[in-house]
Amino acid sequence: MATGLPSTDSLMALARTKGFQLTDRMAQAIEEAREVKRQEHCVRMVAFRRRKKETREKLREEHQQLEQQMKRCLEAVRNDIGVPVGNCYLSKMQSLQELVVEREAIQCHNAALRDAIDQYGHCQRLLLESTFSPVVDDRDDRMILPGINEDGWWVCFPRGEPSFHFYPFSKDELGSLTNSLDPGFASKPPSSSFVGTLFGWEVHRVPLLSEPSKPRSLHAWFTKRLNCSLDEALKISIETERELCPILATPMDWNFNQRRDVVIQSLQDFNPMLRVMVHSIPGPKPLRYLCCVRRKQWELHDGRRKLQLSMMIIDSKANKISREAEGPQSGTEWVTEGGAYATLTEVDDTTIDVTYEHHISTKSELQAAHLLVRWCQCAVRWEGILLPSSLLC
Numbered sequence: 001m002a003t004g005l006p007s008t009d010s011l012m013a014l015a016r017t018k019g020f021q022l023t024d025r026m027a028q029a030i031e032e033a034r035e036v037k038r039q040e041h042c043v044r045m046v047a048f049r050r051r052k053k054e055t056r057e058k059l060r061e062e063h064q065q066l067e068q069q070m071k072r073c074l075e076a077v078r079n080d081i082g083v084p085v086g087n088c089y090l091s092k093m094q095s096l097q098e099l100v101v102e103r104e105a106i107q108c109h110n111a112a113l114r115d116a117i118d119q120y121g122h123c124q125r126l127l128l129e130s131t132f133s134p135v136v137d138d139r140d141d142r143m144i145l146p147g148i149n150e151d152g153w154w155v156c157f158p159r160g161e162p163s164f165h166f167y168p169f170s171k172d173e174l175g176s177l178t179n180s181l182d183p184g185f186a187s188k189p190p191s192s193s194f195v196g197t198l199f200g201w202e203v204h205r206v207p208l209l210s211e212p213s214k215p216r217s218l219h220a221w222f223t224k225r226l227n228c229s230l231d232e233a234l235k236i237s238i239e240t241e242r243e244l245c246p247i248l249a250t251p252m253d254w255n256f257n258q259r260r261d262v263v264i265q266s267l268q269d270f271n272p273m274l275r276v277m278v279h280s281i282p283g284p285k286p287l288r289y290l291c292c293v294r295r296k297q298w299e300l301h302d303g304r305r306k307l308q309l310s311m312m313i314i315d316s317k318a319n320k321i322s323r324e325a326e327g328p329q330s331g332t333e334w335v336t337e338g339g340a341y342a343t344l345t346e347v348d349d350t351t352i353d354v355t356y357e358h359h360i361s362t363k364s365e366l367q368a369a370h371l372l373v374r375w376c377q378c379a380v381r382w383e384g385i386l387l388p389s390s391l392l393c
Contacts, residue, residue: 151318155278157263161286162332167318168268169276174292177314189221199380200224205372217337218368219359222379226354228387230305230346234297236386237309243385246378248291248313249335249360251283252367256377258282276314289313289335304346312339337361342382356382 152167189204196203204221226233237244247262261282268276273295281287292314297307315336323334338360345353358375362368 155265155267157265157280157286159282161263161280161282164288164326164332165322166267166278166290167316167322169292169314169316171270173316174270174274174276174314177292177312189223193221198376199383201376201379201383203372203376216362216364216368217359218362218371220357220372220375222354222356222358222376224354224379224383225347226352226383226387227350228352229350230307230344230352233344233352233386234307240385244382246311246340246358247279247281247374248311248338248340248358249287249289250281250371250374251285251287252370254281254283254374256374256381286332287335288332289338290315290319291339300345306346307344309342309344310339311341313337335361 152165154163155166156163190206193204193206194202195205202223204223206219242264245264247259258281263280263282265278265280266275267278267290270276275293276290277293278288278290290313291311294310294312295308297305299305313335320336340356340358343355343357345355347353356375356379358378360371362371
């Protein structure tokens, strides 16, 4: 261990270079000074280690005291604080256990209700597909009980909403309509249409047409890159189709909390990739539209995949004539133009680019502003269902 003093040999060598001899007594004095220095250093190190050990012991004792205090607090929460339930008192832990058991029971009950609803819907479709005689009221020659005739069938709704007669589409009719899944159909937002960013979504909007000869139409795009694989996005989209299904048109006084009241019925299932549906938005004057739902996936030139989900409002001459024959007494407003398209492009195994496009006819700039806000809610809701909260970007 270095002490900062030169050794005896080095001092004697230094003395010889200076021309004089170092005596044995002088060398012994130097060695004694070095020994004293070493002993002082040892004493300091022993004191340092003792203080360090004492500090460690104090920290260990404090840690044990805090653990004991935490255990006492937990025990007090479990046993000391009671919650009145009937004529007895339950601890908070017991109350929590009761709530968990009750929640499990409610979930089981909800699952049973969903199964019953699905079974009811299946039976309803079977009834609509079968032919039976309509019941006619003597006071009115209109059909009271929804039935099926050779050209179509009556579609009924809950809560006393008016029914309508639906003329089914043939595959040729759907084939003659504009296919929203054609590669050249999806449009890109103009560079001048960017209006801002909302929760990471880039929002583009085309101004309303002001020409009186053309109907007003709101057209908007929402784009974002998400940390999710294409396979996972498709899986979740299919499992939560009803929750993710966009509502293409809504009344002015409609809000997102009323989504659960929207009636969605499948009228024709050609295959899992092609269906015809009807949406009915309840209100003082129900708002309805027929739509064609398509899904398609293909591979790009570089090997990446692309998935598109589309919902386009459709109409036919037969259904239009049927609505006109019913007249305004039906109390229903029908939307005949509009659509929504979600395009998911694979970037890599864990990332996708999402483009959500929505367009609909509108009556005023105020209604367009309301619709734009609701479409933003739809995009954010879709992202929230698709991704866990910790992965939202």
